[in-house]
Amino acid sequence: MKLNQILSIVNQVEKAKFISTLDRLCSDAAKNNNKLAQTIDNIDGQIKNASGSEITQLFSTVKEFFKTSIKEQILMGSAQLNLLLNILSRDGNGVARIVWIESLYAREWEDIEGLSKELKEAIQLGSKEVSFNRNHTLKIYHSCMKEAYFNDQKNNRDAKITDDERSILNVLANELNLTTDECAAIEHLVDPIPKSEVLDALNSLRDMGILFISKKRQEVFIPDEIVAVLNEIQGKDLADKYVLRILRTLTDAELSNVLKAHGRKIRGVSRADKIQTIIHSGLGAEKLLFEDMHSIDDALNQKKERLKQLIQDLEIEVEKLGATLDERISLILQSLAGATEKEFDSLSASGFKQLLNTLEKHFPDIQNLLKSSFELETNEVIDTEKLRALSITPHDILYLLSNDEVKEVRDNMGLPKRGNTRFVILESFANATEKLIENYDVLARRDVNKLKEVGADVSESDIGVKFEEVTKAIFETLELNVDEDLRKDLNTAKDKADIVVSLGDNDIIIGEAKTCKNGDFAKYSTTSRQVKAYVTRAENQGKRVAQVLIIAPSFSDDFIESAEMDTEVNISLLEAHGLKLIFDAYKSKRNPSFAPKLLTKGGLLKAELIAKNI
Structure with missing residues (x-):
């Protein structure tokens, strides 16, 4: 999950440690960076009052200072912190409940303990051997690790491994062809990792500004941007x-x-x-x-x-x-x-959801495979919103399947056998979404027969959901920030907004996608009650609703008049064929630019004029 998204979820107290860390780093960096100094001046010098986007921008500016700072603190910390960071920085663990992190830690500790015992036997054998073999290699690294850790005690200092010593050990491990898990297990022999007290270690990492802990949710959040920094520190060239x-x-x-x-x-x-x-x-x-x-x-x-x-x-x-x-x-x-952003862009939210549903049909064990591969909770239902929050792309899912398994899925779907199997599957879902976008007005009018004629086979019961998903796909193409995490956070069992578009800071647009089979959409009283409930809930959570946008095939005159006269909430209306017109204009331009403010004019929007302004 991105830093900006996490900042919109946690409260002021829960983000305080990170803000303090950032404030200190910015103060140091601003002395030699006029641009950063000006940015801080623009927020009155108070980073704690900065918006989420401003904080994200500040973090990006001082990222190298942040990397140096936490690297020093990690080296001074315990082996337990390193083990925990290794878990938190792995794919799928950026958002997790505290109890689940504790269970992952216990599992990891047992693995290291078992490998340590195995290597200890090999090291003891290596001590008796003269030839340079694997056991002797392990013995050499173990001896160097012991010396690096305990040599401080000769000078009456606490035993620890310094930055310089760690660098030398890393070179040695590389030259001896030792793997990361072997190095960790040998270090465990020298400096045993505690089996418990995980929450205390998590709090230490929070104090460093590395992660966020939500007391209300009992969840740990570590932003994608910080995971990238940790990977650099750990020497990981790829996730x-x-x-x-x-x-x-x-x-x-x-x-x-x-x-x-x-x-x-x-x-x-x-x-x-x-x-x-x-x-x-x-x-x-x-x-x-x-x-x-x-x-x-x-x-x-x-x-x-x-x-x-x-x-x-x-x-x-x-x-x-x-x-x-x-x-x-x-x-x-x-x-x-x-690759992550590019891969999310290659398939719309609708296409991603269709892919997951299809895989569940043709490969029923996909949920368990996702949970085991990305260390997700066993009792959790995995949907595309959760996967997006964890930066798990459609491509990532298909690469979990073996080459034979993915071919079986392709064959069951009746797809061509030529080309890269995984990309053939992805392309089929991209094409399905494009077909629905091409016939967007037909979808809005719930014309099942016409959809079948053009090869877009959608059941009557699924049309409402499909229209909502395709509308999101169009918005994403227009480069609007369709915020599924925020929508999920705002929605309740009773009040469920279709679309939430983040405009930056705390400003949002709430969207409703309405289909209508015969005639114009005319249910204003029902629709207005819905959207006003969404607006109230969003405002209660500190959001400012810049506009409510309702998309439908067409609107009755009474509906349009009622929307224009409503004094409680700002409502814009956009007809489906008008949104398709805007979409086509955007796609036809070499360097298109679409401003979200064009959707906030109020009343029935003039799609032709908006299309000309792209």
């Missing part, structure tokens, strides 16, 4: 979900090469277990691509050709392929690291 994509494209022999490079077992190990072992080991993607996946006797040109094929398999669009191995690796890493 696990992107490493998984790479592994899915590798052959069984290449997966075995990776495991052999780190002394792991390969005989009798299934493909799925190989992938799981590599993911859990925390291997760096760069080293995996440069060395581990290749056979020992592969020539440089063979490696370059293999990466060229990998780029094609991952459907990475490139202007220039790159001449060297390093350039091709960099291209893969950069493309995947910045």
Whole structure:
């Protein structure tokens, strides 16, 4: 979840530690940054009074200062903090209940404890061996870890590993081909990690400004922006979900090469277990691509050709392929690291929801697969809103399925067998949404027969929901911020707004999408009661409703007059064919620009004039 979204959820007390951290960093940075100093002056020098968007902008400006600050604090902290940060920064754990974080911590602790005992035996064997083998390698790293940790006691200081010592240990681990989980387990032998007191550790991380804790929800929030900083500190060049994509494209022999490079077992190990072992080991993607996946006797040109094929398999669009191995690796890493926003944009909210529903139909175990892969609570129902909050894209979901499983889904859907299987599936949902947008006015008028004629098969009972979803898809194309998290937060079992558009700060537009089978939409009294309830609830939560926007196929004269005369709430009306006209005008422009204020004029909006102003 983005920082701006989290700031809109937590209260002033719950964001106080983060604001204090940001305030201190801004004060230091502003001394040498005139632009930042001016930004702080614009909010009267009081960051605690800044809006969510202003705070997000300030954080972006001082991100490097923040990174340096928390890196120092983490190094001075305990091994427990490092274990907890490793859990919180993993895919799917950015928003979680405290009790669930505690259960994940207990599971992780048991894994490290078990691996530590296994490595301890290997280290003891290494002490008796002269040859340079895996056991001897583990012994060397263990000896260096002990020296780095305990050498402070010689000078009557507390035992700890300094920044310089950590850097040297990281280089040593890399040269010895040790994995992240092995390093953590060996450190656990030297500096045992506490098994409990997780809440105290979470509070320590909150005090550093790393995360937010909501007492009301009993939830922990760690923003995507801070997760990215933590990944940099931990030396992660790619999130696990992107490493998984790479592994899915590798052959069984290449997966075995990776495991052999780190002394792991390969005989009798299934493909799925190989992938799981590599993911859990925390291997760096760069080293995996440069060395581990290749056979020992592969020539440089063979490696370059293999990466060229990998780029094609991952459907990475490139202007220039790159001449060297390093350039091709960099291209893969950069493309995947910045893929999230692009992947969400490639499929509308409606298309995403359809994809998940279809996968649940053709692959009934998808919910359990999502929960196990992204460490989500077992009793939680996973929907697309939750997935968006966790930055889990449609592409991420399809890459959870094995190559054989995703082919089975494709075949069950009756899709073509040519091309990348996952992208064929994604394209089918993108096309389905485009077809409904193309026939948006027909959908608004609930013309089932006409929809069937154009190949958009929608049941009568689903039309209302589809119209709402397609309206959101159009708004997203117009680059409006359709805020599903805020809508979910504002809605109750009784009052459920269709659409919430965030305009920045605390300003929002509340949208209602109404279908009508025969004639004009004329139910003003019912509709006005609905929207006024939504407005009241939003204002009670500190939001300012700039406008209520009602979209329908057409409106009766009485409806239009009543909306214009209503003094309690500002209402704009937009006909479905008018919104489609605006959409078409936006898509036809090379550099389109659509201002949300065009929807806040009140009364029946003139779509033709709005389209001309794009």
